[in-house]
Amino acid sequence: MVKHRLQRNIQYGILVVLGLCFLLPLLWIILASFDPNAQQGIKAPDTWTLQNFKDVLTDSSNLRSFGVGLVLSGGQALLVVIVSVLAAYPLSRYEMRFKKSFLLSILFMTALPITAVMVPVFQMFLYLNLQNSIFATMLFLTSSSLPYGIWMMKNFMDSVPIDLEEAAWMDGASVWTGLRKVVAPLMLPGISTIAIFTFSGSWGNFFVPYILLQTPDKLPASVTIYQFFGSHGMVEYGRLAAFSLLYTMPSVVLYIFSQRYMSKGFSMGGATKG
Amino acid sequence: MTRKMPGAFLFLMPSVLLLLIFFIVPIFLTIGLAFTNMALTGAAAKSLEFVGFQNFVNMFHDPDFRISVWRTLIFLIFSAVIGQVLLGFILALLMKEKNVTFRRIIGIIVIAGWVTPEIVVAFCMVAFFSDNGSLNQILGWFGVSPISWLFSFPMVSVIIANIWHGTAFSMMVYQSALDDIPKEVEEAAIIDSATGFQIIRHITIPMVKGSIVTNMMLVTLQTLGVFTLVYTMTGGGPGTSTQTLPIFMYNQAFVNYQFGYGTAISLVLLLIGIIASLFYMRSMKVKV
Numbered sequence: 001m002v003k004h005r006l007q008r009n010i011q012y013g014i015l016v017v018l019g020l021c022f023l024l025p026l027l028w029i030i031l032a033s034f035d036p037n038a039q040q041g042i043k044a045p046d047t048w049t050l051q052n053f054k055d056v057l058t059d060s061s062n063l064r065s066f067g068v069g070l071v072l073s074g075g076q077a078l079l080v081v082i083v084s085v086l087a088a089y090p091l092s093r094y095e096m097r098f099k100k101s102f103l104l105s106i107l108f109m110t111a112l113p114i115t116a117v118m119v120p121v122f123q124m125f126l127y128l129n130l131q132n133s134i135f136a137t138m139l140f141l142t143s144s145s146l147p148y149g150i151w152m153m154k155n156f157m158d159s160v161p162i163d164l165e166e167a168a169w170m171d172g173a174s175v176w177t178g179l180r181k182v183v184a185p186l187m188l189p190g191i192s193t194i195a196i197f198t199f200s201g202s203w204g205n206f207f208v209p210y211i212l213l214q215t216p217d218k219l220p221a222s223v224t225i226y227q228f229f230g231s232h233g234m235v236e237y238g239r240l241a242a243f244s245l246l247y248t249m250p251s252v253v254l255y256i257f258s259q260r261y262m263s264k265g266f267s268m269g270g271a272t273k274g
Numbered sequence: 275m276t277r278k279m280p281g282a283f284l285f286l287m288p289s290v291l292l293l294l295i296f297f298i299v300p301i302f303l304t305i306g307l308a309f310t311n312m313a314l315t316g317a318a319a320k321s322l323e324f325v326g327f328q329n330f331v332n333m334f335h336d337p338d339f340r341i342s343v344w345r346t347l348i349f350l351i352f353s354a355v356i357g358q359v360l361l362g363f364i365l366a367l368l369m370k371e372k373n374v375t376f377r378r379i380i381g382i383i384v385i386a387g388w389v390t391p392e393i394v395v396a397f398c399m400v401a402f403f404s405d406n407g408s409l410n411q412i413l414g415w416f417g418v419s420p421i422s423w424l425f426s427f428p429m430v431s432v433i434i435a436n437i438w439h440g441t442a443f444s445m446m447v448y449q450s451a452l453d454d455i456p457k458e459v460e461e462a463a464i465i466d467s468a469t470g471f472q473i474i475r476h477i478t479i480p481m482v483k484g485s486i487v488t489n490m491m492l493v494t495l496q497t498l499g500v501f502t503l504v505y506t507m508t509g510g511g512p513g514t515s516t517q518t519l520p521i522f523m524y525n526q527a528f529v530n531y532q533f534g535y536g537t538a539i540s541l542v543l544l545l546i547g548i549i550a551s552l553f554y555m556r557s558m559k560v561k562v
Contacts, residue, residue: 007470011368012376018365019380022387022438025398028408032401040401042408087289094279102286104555109297111492111551113499115520116543119527119536120303121296123312143296146289175279204391206502211528222393226506229397237401244394255389 029241038238052242061216062224062243069220072138072209073202077195079142084149084194089179091150092157093165103154109147115207122211137212141205145198156190157183196258200251221247301544308538313531329538338514339539342522346498349433349518354497357437359490362444366452367474369445381445388442396506399435400424424508428516432504439503440496444489451485452478484557491554498547519543 024042032038033052035045056062091099121140122131130136164186165178173181184191206222213219219227225247228240279285311325333339365384369377387395402408403423410420423431455478463473479486501520504510510517510525517525519539527536 012372015365015368015372015376015380018361019383022383024408024412025395025402025438026383026386026390028401029394029398040404040406040408041411083288083292086285090279090282090285094277094282096278096282107555107558108551109293111495111547111554113495113543113547115499115501115523116540116547117297117300117304119523119533119540120300120307122527123307123533123537124300124303139292140296143292146292147297150289200389204393206391206393206506222391225393225397229393229506240397244397248390248394251389251391252386255385 029244032237032241033245035238038241040237052238053246055239056243056246062221064217065219065221065224066247068134068218069203069222072134072141072220073199075138076141076145076202077199079138080145080149080198081191081195083142084146084153085179085184085191087150088153088157089183091154093162103151106147106150110151114144118207118211125212131212132214132218134213134218137209140212141202141208144208145201149194149198152194153190156187156194160186193258196254200254203250304537304540304544307534308541310534310537312533312537325534329535332535333538333542338517338522341514342517342519345429345516346518348429349436349500349504350494350497353433353436353440354493355490357433358440358444358493358497359486361437362441362489363448363486365441365445366448367478369449370452384445385442387438388440390439392439392502393506395435395439396503399431399438400507403431425512428508428512432507432516435507436497436500436503440493444493447485447489448482451482455481484559487557488554491550491557495547495550495554498543498550 028042031042031044034048034050035043036047036049036051038045038052090096091103096102125131125133125136125140128136160183165182168178168182169175203220204222206226209220210223210226213223216224216227221243225240225243228243308329309324309326311323311328365380369380390398404410405420405422407423409423410418414420421427459477459481460473463477468476499520500518501524504516504518504521505524508516510521520543523536523539523543526532526539
């Protein structure tokens with residue numbers, strides 16, 4: 001058993017080293033955000049301050065970029081949930097002629113890299129005079145996460161037993177009422193998971209708003225941080241770190257929140273990352 | 275269930291419309307425009323012409339294109355296959371049957387890098403690899419003189435950044451797959467006095483093979499589309515040393531305004547994506 005214990009200790013050792021490697025970059029940004037003279041290297045601040053956060057939060061254009069991000073990602077999450085619940089219902093509950101090919105196409109689309117269509121999408125937006133429109137960008141983002149949304153939603157809906165709806169129909173409820181009053185409340189955990197994933201993915205998205213939106217007052221925080229990065233050189237580390245942390249917060253909070261809804265660590269069904 | 279739903283198409287209409295306009299149309303536009311000389315500046319800006327395979331002929335003669343394909347391949351192999359997939363598996367394996375609190379702490383640290391948005395990951399990593407950054411600071415303790423990572427080893431830097439950001443996903447997939455292996459199987463092997471490596475090779479890996487293949491396809495597809503991380507860390511540079519296909523596409527379309535050429539590059543990306551996607555679906559063995 002001595003050999004076994006040694007082996008176990010080596011494994012703990014490797015994990016500690018790997019953990020430290022993963023921790024360092026994050027630890028730096030956290031320390032830098034509280035440091036009035038933050039530098040590139042990692043060090044504890046000589047004096048701890050909240051000034052960096054205050055500077056970021058009192059700048060109206062920064063606040064605006066958070067607001068735009070909220071509208072963009074919140075609107076997208078809401079649209080994805082509504083549209084995919086509607087689509088998932090007949091796919092989950094009824095027979096349809098093109099059901100199989102529709103579902104296979106959806107699954108196929110979940111895996112395609114969105115990056116590859118951005119050039120023609122930009123041309124399309126230009127042609128239709130939609131460039132710099134927050135609403136049109138939101139619609140595009142909605143469509144890009146819709147395949148994943150429909151796929152997950154259908155799987156969640158499949159696990160809601162149909163007996164309850166049938167009971168409601170017996171009592172004279174319409175299909176629409178059955179969906180709204182019986183099925184939707186029962187799959188609230190699934191709906192929340194999809195909403196959270198969609199929101200987080202969109203909140204962290206830089207490429208799409210960077211291509212489709214132009215004027216500074218319409219840019220979400222992801223693009224604003226990038227511009228801050230470029231225009232202030234790599235000088236104001238502390239403020240940039242504070243801005244980045246504030247921007248990361250919603251993703252972290254929502255992730256923790258989503259863990260409560262996910263029964264089992266992770267589901268493989270066409271999962272994507274932001 | 276064999277019933278048909280009256281008005282089912284009304285329920286499907288919104289998603290079909292959205293997918294048609296913003297997903298299917300752009301894919302067909304990609305195919306169509308890749309054969310034109312579309313540009314925002316110069317003579318071609320005035321008249322859009324069908325140029326046949328000219329963009330593709332140019333592309334295969336363009337040394338920048340060939341080197342971009344090569345860099346994309348290196349990025350895929352090192353940051354997706356070797357980095358995320360292998361490291362994720364090792365992490366999941368090592369964390370198995372460890373102290374619960376310890377396991378949770380390591381898990382949170384790794385997942386934190388995954389939850390962090392790409393643009394913030396890029397900022398952390400640029401600082402980490404900078405001349406006076408944390409990496410050189412630590413190497414300094416061992417007497418190594420500072421290295422300009424982002425200039426001398428830009429590809430290594432973006433690969434490590436992508437591993438840091440993406441590994442948690444693979445780790446979580448493997449953790450849930452490893453949890454599904456019945457305990458008895460491994461216990462029986464231990465009784466037969468199999469060593470740790472034998473168990474991993476002959477029992478653990480075969481039992482989670484399905485997850486490994488599916489996860490590998492998914493991570494490859496995601497890595498293929500990585501734009502933000504590389505673009506915001508290095509901008510494809512210094513020079514063109516980190517110019518992967520998505521960055522090359524962006525530069526041709528949005529910096530040089532050669533949309534026809536840019537779209538032709540998109541089409542190559544899309545075709546690779548379609549092929550990988552089909553393999554991914556086969557690996558999942560879905561029943562619909």
